[in-house]
């Protein structure tokens with residue numbers, strides 16, 4: 001259904017208006033009695049009411065927009081609609097003819113959301129860096145004054161300062177990794193990777209930590225594991241972060257298992273592996289039918305994660321116990337972004353007190 005724009009309107013122009021994704025209205029009769037003379041499909045979809053003939057105020061209730069319509073001149077007006085989800089709009093008004101104007105609405109909700117996320121991220125990152133910095137500055141001052149001549153205190157404070165400096169440097173490393181990963185997140189990786197190599201490298205690198213934590217690591221790789229299209233170094237970061245977490249959140253004497261499996265379908269790749277507990281997908285790939293998946297599973301029998309924390313685990317800086325763990329809270333965010341670049345998925349399964357399994361599945365390289 002399309003209402004005639006003007007009698008002499010070329011048919012093609014009106015059909016193009018119908019196809020535009022942005023709502024377009026033509027308003028006549030302002031300022032005395034402005035009414036809607038035309039509404040394209042996007043506008044009809046948005047307002048869900050009989051538009052043609054209706055007074056403008058029935059569709060648009062925002063005083064600033066109505067005032068701009070009364071003025072009749074070119075104008076841009078930003079306004080908000082409230083509903084289940086608030087949305088941010090910008091209306092572009094342009095005079096069309098005698099007491100007649102067009103009004104194009106642009107939905108700026110996503111742009112606002114991105115802006116908001118940027119601001120939040122900056123605030124969080126600054127806060128995370130300021131905490132260890134404040135502690136360092138405090139100890140420097142103490143060492144310059146009260147503790148100047150106290151060798152015992154000096155050694156203790158220097159140890160804490162070294163730890164805080166280490167924390168700042170881990171944060172900066174992780175922030176830089178994350179920003180590098182995000183920069184090329186839309187560029188599919190070009191190399192071909194054998195995940196058994198990746199896991200082997202990471203297991204060698206984490207052996208000292210495993211020994212220090214008193215945690216045994218079991219490793220198994222399926223013989224039919226497909227190779228995947230991937231970036232070796234980024235996948236090392238994925239395995240490293242997940243294995244670090246498993247070691248960190250296990251108790252002395254427990255075991256962590258690292259497993260590589262082949263899965264013929266998406267359903268098999270993300271099927272639950274633990275009995276009891278909760279499984280949650282933290283990332284699912286867009287549509288696409290690869291020739292199977294390679295799955296990296298890292299299971300621990302440590303403290304587990306309470307169900308209410310699961311959905312937020314891969315958010316930047318999210319930690320179950322705040323800053324106490326000494327971690328940056330960026331590890332799982334890094335994992336998620338790398339896996340997303342690889343068009344793969346990430347599943348967490350956990351039961352409090354019984355442990356956690358993270359599964360990363362990555363599409364097999366096409367033959």
Ligand SMILES: Nc1ncnc2c1ncn2[C@@H]1O[C@H](COP(=O)(O)OP(=O)(O)O)[C@@H](O)[C@H]1O
Pocket residue numbers: 241245246249300302303304305313318319320321325326327328329330331332333356
């Ligand atoms: N294997 C695990 N067992 C228990 N909790 C975990 C595990 N892995 C991650 N977590 C929780 O998820 C949070 C986020 O993990 P991560 O992004 O790697 O940050 P970090 O390890 O720096 O704290 C951790 O702080 C921890 O609370």
Ligand SMILES: [Mg+2]
Pocket residue numbers: 241244245327329331332
């Ligand atoms: Mg971590």
